[in-house]
Amino acid sequence: MPDFVNAPLRRHEALVPFSRDHFTGLVHAYRLIRSATQDRATRRKALAGILDDWNGEIEQHFEDEERLLIPVLDLDDASRLVLEHRELVALFDRIRAQRSVLDPDPEPLKTMGHALDAHIRWEERDLFNRVQNSLTPAQLGLLAVETVRIEATRPRNNPASPPPPLGRRP
Template sequence: MDKFKHPAIQRQESLAPFSRDHYGGLVQAQQLIKASTSDADTRRSVITQFLDAWHNEIAEHFHDEEQLLLDWMQPDDKQKLLDDHLQLRTAAHEAVAMKDQTEPDSNWMLELGQRLKTHIRWEERELFAHLQEQLSPDQLNQLQRQTEKIEQSRDRQIKRD
């Protein structure tokens, strides 16, 4: 049997809602990457889909991460998260104009897709692992109570059990 490049990640339940959100973000990243080599109509359509996901899921996810996780994070991780989120927010604002262009920029789409994918992979493989290692059981329980409130308060497009 072939081994996977990265072993399966055992996610602590307090971070699981963020991981579930990441599925939708990875779908958007892959669509942006794939569409970067497609015709202009397809690129515009995928940018529109990205903006829908941004407004309905991704922006709220960023807000939740910043509200709930920043206080628990090490300074380097905190700075990376904030820098990545700023870059991705800037790209989302650029996407508003890009979706109406006759020829949406293929390189811009590829870069956005790769940036989003890289950010999500970093959170899953590094940031969440750091948090799981450094937080006490009491802190993880406190975080879990907060993430459960988030799960109950919003209608997620994608629910994975």
Template sequence: MRRSPHLLQLSREHHTALVLAKRAQRLARGTAAAAQEFMDELPAVFEHELEPHFQVEEIALLSALRDAQAADGAEDVVSMVERTLLEHAGLRELARRIGGQDFSSLAVFGELLDGHVRFEERELFNRAESLLSPEALARIDEAHRQMGAGCRSTLPS
């Protein structure tokens, strides 16, 4: 899929998020003891990698989409923005639970993160590219650079 150069870094970060999601799903099929290291490290990884990515999306991308929706009347954007925010909140809560050693949250976290990334790649980003001006997309990219966002997983394999 060809992606706007202004959303390319956010899109690349989704790959790392998918790897994290698949790892959580795999570990959830095992035992809590086998997932212990992952569960111990997930809150920090989330805070330093996924949270900055979410912040760029929420502050720059979703704001730009809201502005475009208000000007353009693109009603589908409202539900996409709401879904993104709800999923971000859900993932934050699940990461918090996992950090509290809630092994049962691993599978849900992995499934939600996987579905969330696929939604953003297939729907949200495509809609942003079709609705936002090149200047608005460039502002998202600039916000990303300024905020120093990035998924660069440091979890052990």
């Protein structure tokens, strides 16, 4: 069995819905980074994938995190969360501008992929651990009520329009 650099993270149930969103984000990050060294068809597929998920899921994820987590974060973490979300929105706007380009520029795709990956890993490895270790059980319970409600609204949980399996996306 391989030795892992990082031990598995134990996530409180109140934060699990955000972690599920992060899985999809990491898949997009990987595809964007990888596409930068591939052909234009691969870049277009990676771009199309994140464009499809941005408005319906990723943008909402940012809003949900800010609404629910900022009130319980210290000033440094709250500031970083908002700053990184704004930076990701700006990077997304830059790659969205390439949606009708036949051969998307690989550099913005790679930059977006690396920024998305770094942001998610900071939240998962650092921020969420501080949240779950600093909140009381009652606070975590209230957060869980909200995140369970959010999870039910995610496209992946809507049987009327299930998203394609991640393995079949671009």
